[in-house]
Amino acid sequence: MGVAVLLKQVPDTTAKISVSGSRVDESAITKWSISPYDEYALESAIALKESGVDELVAITCGPQRASKCLTEAASVGADRLIHILTDADFMDSCTLQSILSSAIQRSGCDIVLCGKQAADTNSGSTGPGVASLLGYSCVGSVTEISMDGSKISATRLGNTGLEKIEVGGPCVFTFDKGEVELRRPNVRGIMMAKKKPIESIGIEELGIEIGSPKTSLKSHVSPPEKPPGQKFEGAGSIEIVVSKLRDEANVI
Amino acid sequence: MAYEALDFYDIDSLLTDEERMIRDVVRDWVEERILPNIEDACREGVFPDEWRADIGEMGILGAPLKGYGCPGLSYTAYGLICQELERGDSGVRSFASVQGSLVMYPIWDFGSEEQKEKYLPRMASGELVGCFGLTEPDYGSNPGDMITKAEDKGDYFLLNGAKMWITNGTIADLAVVWAKLDGVIRGFIVEKGDEGFTAPEMKGKHSLKASITSELVFQDCKIPKDRILPDVKGLRGPFSCLNNARFGISWGAVGAAQSCFNSAKEYALSRIQFGHPIASFQLVQNKLSWMLREITKGQLLAYHLGKKKDDGTWIPEQISLAKMNNVDMALEIARMSRDIHGANGILDEYPVMRHMANLESVKTYEGTHDIHNLILGRHITGIQSFTREP
Numbered sequence: 256m257g258v259a260v261l262l263k264q265v266p267d268t269t270a271k272i273s274v275s276g277s278r279v280d281e282s283a284i285t286k287w288s289i290s291p292y293d294e295y296a297l298e299s300a301i302a303l304k305e306s307g308v309d310e311l312v313a314i315t316c317g318p319q320r321a322s323k324c325l326t327e328a329a330s331v332g333a334d335r336l337i338h339i340l341t342d343a344d345f346m347d348s349c350t351l352q353s354i355l356s357s358a359i360q361r362s363g364c365d366i367v368l369c370g371k372q373a374a375d376t377n378s379g380s381t382g383p384g385v386a387s388l389l390g391y392s393c394v395g396s397v398t399e400i401s402m403d404g405s406k407i408s409a410t411r412l413g414n415t416g417l418e419k420i421e422v423g424g425p426c427v428f429t430f431d432k433g434e435v436e437l438r439r440p441n442v443r444g445i446m447m448a449k450k451k452p453i454e455s456i457g458i459e460e461l462g463i464e465i466g467s468p469k470t471s472l473k474s475h476v477s478p479p480e481k482p483p484g485q486k487f488e489g490a491g492s493i494e495i496v497v498s499k500l501r502d503e504a505n506v507i
Numbered sequence: 508m509a510y511e512a513l514d515f516y517d518i519d520s521l522l523t524d525e526e527r528m529i530r531d532v533v534r535d536w537v538e539e540r541i542l543p544n545i546e547d548a549c550r551e552g553v554f555p556d557e558w559r560a561d562i563g564e565m566g567i568l569g570a571p572l573k574g575y576g577c578p579g580l581s582y583t584a585y586g587l588i589c590q591e592l593e594r595g596d597s598g599v600r601s602f603a604s605v606q607g608s609l610v611m612y613p614i615w616d617f618g619s620e621e622q623k624e625k626y627l628p629r630m631a632s633g634e635l636v637g638c639f640g641l642t643e644p645d646y647g648s649n650p651g652d653m654i655t656k657a658e659d660k661g662d663y664f665l666l667n668g669a670k671m672w673i674t675n676g677t678i679a680d681l682a683v684v685w686a687k688l689d690g691v692i693r694g695f696i697v698e699k700g701d702e703g704f705t706a707p708e709m710k711g712k713h714s715l716k717a718s719i720t721s722e723l724v725f726q727d728c729k730i731p732k733d734r735i736l737p738d739v740k741g742l743r744g745p746f747s748c749l750n751n752a753r754f755g756i757s758w759g760a761v762g763a764a765q766s767c768f769n770s771a772k773e774y775a776l777s778r779i780q781f782g783h784p785i786a787s788f789q790l791v792q793n794k795l796s797w798m799l800r801e802i803t804k805g806q807l808l809a810y811h812l813g814k815k816k817d818d819g820t821w822i823p824e825q826i827s828l829a830k831m832n833n834v835d836m837a838l839e840i841a842r843m844s845r846d847i848h849g850a851n852g853i854l855d856e857y858p859v860m861r862h863m864a865n866l867e868s869v870k871t872y873e874g875t876h877d878i879h880n881l882i883l884g885r886h887i888t889g890i891q892s893f894t895r896e897p
Contacts, residue, residue: 269509286509326524439536442566442578445528 257310259364260300261355261385262328264321265290265375277474278344289324292370296430298437299400300368301332306402310334312362316354318342322453329448330440336453337362339461347468352384357461359389365425366407371396372429382429391425398433510538512594512765515803518810526584532565533591541595546855549716554602554678562603563633569611571751571816576628577611582816586758586809593759594766597865598718600759605674606630608752610637610683613694616747617739622696626681638679638706640670640697640723641745647672648878649893651742655686655725657695663732664688664695666703666725672872676706676721683736684723685745694736694744703728714868716861750826753873754816757829758809760837760869761802763862767837767844768798770857774848785847794843801836808832824886831879838866 266272267286272279289297297313304311313328315321316339325336337358346354359367367386372379386393397409397420409420409428440448458465487496500507512534519527540561548555562568569577570585580588585607593600611630614622629635646653655668666686676682682697682704697704706721736744772795775786785791808829815821841863845852852859870876878893885891 267509285511323524326528330528439565440528440532441564442529442532442570442580444566445525445532446578446580448528449525 256308256366257312257362257364258300258303258308258366258368259312259314259359259362260293260297260328260333261359261367261369261381262293262297262313262315262324263290263370263373263375263381264288264315264317264324265373268374272477274475274477277476279475281344287320287323289327290370290374292372292374292430292432294370294437295398295433295435296368296370296428297328297331297333298435299428299430301438302435303366303368303400303402304332304334308366308402310364312337312364314355314358314362315339316341316346316351316358322455325453326448326451327440329451330444331438332444333451335362336451338453338455340455340457345472347470348378348380348384350465350468352381352388353463353465354458354461355381356385356388357463358456359385361456361461365391367391367427368400369427369429371431379429382427386427389425389427391427392422393427393429394420394422395429396431397428398431399435400428510534510769513768513799513802514806515799516807518806521810522583522587523581526581526587529567529580529584530587530591533567533588534594536561536565537591537595537599541592541599542858545596545599545717545858545861549596549598549855549861552710552712552716554598554675554717554719558599559602559633559636559678562599563631566631568603568633569607569615569627569631572607572611572615572627572631574627575615575623576631577615578631581813582754583810583813585755586813589755589759590762590765590809592762594762596717596861597759597763597869598715600755600762601674601715601718604752604755604759605639606633606637608755609639609748610681612751613683613736613739613744613748614696617694617736617744618696619733619737621733622736626696635680636675636678638673638675638682638721638723639745639748640673640676640682640684642670642672644669644671648875650685650745651692653685653687653692655684657686657688657693657735659688660729663729664735666695666697666728666730668725670723672709673706673721673723674715675719676723677708677719679706682706682723683748684725686725688735691740692742692744693740695730696734696736697723697725697728697730698734701728701730712868714864716864746823749873750823753826753830754812756869756873757805757812757826757833760830760833760866761805761809763866763869764798764802764805764833764837764840767841767859767862768795768802770859771795771798771844771847774851774857778849791847794847798840798843801840805833805836824882827874827879827882830873831876831883834866834870835876838863838870841866 264287266284267288270284270286273283311333312335313333314337315324369382383393397411399410406423567588570580573579658665680699684695703726705724709720778785812829844859
């Protein structure tokens with residue numbers, strides 16, 4: 256049995272984002288990282304591999320720079336790396352799901368892990384969308400999974416407490432941030448990763464039909480600037496500060 | 508906001524993918540583990556054991572050495588590791604320099620096969636910590652006149668003498684100690700617990716406070732005959748170790764300077780005086796531009812020296828120049844950065860005063876600034892001026 260982990264490369268959560276024209280200026284982004292929820296998926300995928308899964312396949316879809324995600328995954332234990340290359344600056348969710356589903360089929364994996372949403376778009380549609388196209392079950396927002404014979408049990412936060420869910424058969428799990436500590440690659444892993452080939456595949460090579468996208472990106476705009484802070488001095492301003500804290504900030 | 512290391516001449520584009528990845532792993536670790544804890548460690552005067560374990564786990568110890576569980580990285584990668592560690596704190600970089608360049612390296616280059624097998628894999632993983640005993644209370648820049656001696660007693664060697672200013676001494680599991688055997692300097696491996704060996708800690712430092720500094724005392728210390736490093740005699744032994752460590756320092760100093768520059772830049776942009784950020788004043792801009800200029804030059808020196816180390820075309824004088832120049836500029840930048848921070852610069856909320864105090868040690872250890880000048884003076888003129896003797 257193989258496990259696939261879907262990794263998306265996003266601007267690092269600490270990177271400065273600027274908009275130029277009507278698009279985010281990617282050239283000004285100095286650091287790209289694996290989307291944080293995907294990192295939890297990767298961590299769990301490595302743990303599954305350690306508990307006996309045959310193969311861990313890391314899959315990404317994006318421009319050339321996104322291959323760094325795969326090398327990072329290889330440095331912590333991914334066995335096979337699949338990169339669906341595209342230079343599209345925006346991809347309709349349905350299109351992306353078709354592409355990823357096809358890549359997963361190619362990998363032969365019936366367990367798929369990914370983040371519950373990506374840090375840049377926050378759309379949260381990839382996991383469920385892929386599951387629906389592949390006809391797999393989907394368990395969302397899990398924090399832990401473990402192998403139990405041929406079944407996988409997953410833990411997630413339900414509305415009354417922790418839920419334990421057991422799944423048999425092909426399934427997509429989407430990951431929330433859990434308590435688990437992410438492992439850091441070491442030098443040995445990095446040197447091994449450099450030797451691992453990346454299967455780079457163009458979208459046209461996947462042999463799938465992609466319908467015309469239903470959604471398209473019109474423009475990016477920067478969020479409005481925060482209004483400047485207000486300053487109050489002296490005992491005379493106590494009343495107004497109290498009223499602002501109570502009525503505007505709602506903190507007292 | 509993410510730490511953006513100053514890289515005005517885009518050295519980053521000259522690095523390989525692995526070098527960048529290794530640098531980023533160390534950079535992230537420093538960000539997560541060192542920066543939030545370094546001031547506490549300094550205050551308590553400890554080198555937390557978790558740092559040793561983490562550094563071992565990252566697999567960066569003895570970076571350029573090949574085989575015996577060592578990473579076998581390029582000298583540039585080794586330099587980048589030093590740069591990132593020292594951006595955190597010179598004490599953390601010192602730990603790695605001593606372990607890798609001063610203890611693992613001589614065992615790797617001059618040790619017997621058995622010694623290599625016994626020590627190197629466990630030192631690369633951080634399980635064993637090493638220290639390096641060369642300097643003595645009365646012999647610092649002039650190690651050739653050291654007093655510590657070894658006697659061949661047939662079944663064992665007997666060591667007598669004392670070493671001082673030894674990084675990692677008290678926490679070390681083994682020490683590479685240089686001592687005179689029949690008047691010739693030889694290297695010996697002394698293990699913690701060997702009879703007649705103690706390593707009391709030196710207290711009261713105003714610098715490298717998160718690094719352990721010790722004396723090594725040998726009082727009729729008996730060590731087995733197989734603990735001598737068989738393949739080196741004379742000062743060439745310790746000096747070849749120092750060449751590697753000094754190379755690492757030339758990169759490390761860049762890291763400390765980058766940290767001070769960043770802090771000064773951010774502070775100057777946010778500190779308002781006379782109604783304007785102080786970064787808008789010409790005197791402050793002059794200082795920032797000087798820092799940028801010196802760091803950029805230092806980076807290029809270190810990078811090019813790394814390439815020369817990798818292709819074997821270096822000479823020791825080139826290492827002297829890089830160590831001397833880069834530590835000197837880093838110390839000056841730390842002082843200037845403290846100045847830009849005004850009174851706030853003396854607080855531990857900012858890293859600058861800590862770097863400044865650390866760099867005073869770095870300027871002195873591993874060949875003082877002045878001694879490196881004399882090494883270059885000899886190189887230029889052909890006339891040595893270390894001693895009055897001919």
